[in-house]
Amino acid sequence: MAKKQKYYVVWVGAKPGIYNSWPDCQKQVAGFPKARYKSFESKLEAELALKKGYSISSKSSKQKSSTSNPRSNINYITISVDAACSGNPGKMEYQGVDTKSGKQYFHFASKLGTNNIGEFLAIVHGLSFLKKQNSKRAIYTDSKSAMSWVRNKKCKTTLERNTQTEELYKLIERAEIWLKQNTYNTEILKWDTKSWGEIPADFGRK
Numbered sequence: 001m002a003k004k005q006k007y008y009v010v011w012v013g014a015k016p017g018i019y020n021s022w023p024d025c026q027k028q029v030a031g032f033p034k035a036r037y038k039s040f041e042s043k044l045e046a047e048l049a050l051k052k053g054y055s056i057s058s059k060s061s062k063q064k065s066s067t068s069n070p071r072s073n074i075n076y077i078t079i080s081v082d083a084a085c086s087g088n089p090g091k092m093e094y095q096g097v098d099t100k101s102g103k104q105y106f107h108f109a110s111k112l113g114t115n116n117i118g119e120f121l122a123i124v125h126g127l128s129f130l131k132k133q134n135s136k137r138a139i140y141t142d143s144k145s146a147m148s149w150v151r152n153k154k155c156k157t158t159l160e161r162n163t164q165t166e167e168l169y170k171l172i173e174r175a176e177i178w179l180k181q182n183t184y185n186t187e188i189l190k191w192d193t194k195s196w197g198e199i200p201a202d203f204g205r206k
Contacts, residue, residue, distance in 0.1 A: 007039065140201075
């Protein structure tokens with residue numbers, strides 16, 4: 001069965017317009033700051049949407065798209081981060097992957113930690129990773145607590161600092177220092193687990 005033709009409208013990108021394939025559209029929006037684009041089932045819909053503008057078109061189709069295909073709202077020009085912990089505290093690890101392909105970009109494990117610490121460190125690692133690459137991609141996380149900690153540049157863990165956790169605390173301090181000494185434009189986005197399922201960086205232990 002032939003795949004149905006889609007039309008991609010780019011309102012904000014390297015070259016705004018209508019494109020007949022995702023690869024052509026992707027060339028215009030990949031790495032472009034605050035790119036705005038959307039797919040449509042017919043050329044007429046795409047032409048009308050281009051004329052109306054992004055805000056009106058996205059508002060009118062928001063309810064329909066979220067009901068029919070919630071995952072169509074996912075921004076794939078991103079990396080996803082997540083953490084896992086065997087016990088709390090317990091053996092902890094985190095990773096960062098490409099949201100679309102699942103390709104792993106980084107991974108870290110500690111003998112003792114908590115899930116929230118792992119989520120916090122994963123975001124900071126992701127910020128550092130993208131800054132080194134001069135990448136415009138955003139970061140997805142499913143942890144509101146970690147987002148708050150990163151925003152405040154402070155890991156508010158209650159984990160006891162002792163000989164077993166000393167190395168982990170040194171890593172936390174390095175992350176906090178990085179946040180205080182570096183600026184970044186990377187968006188940190190909340191992954192909608194309820195609508196989209198588990199985040200791509202999930203370790204699958206639930």
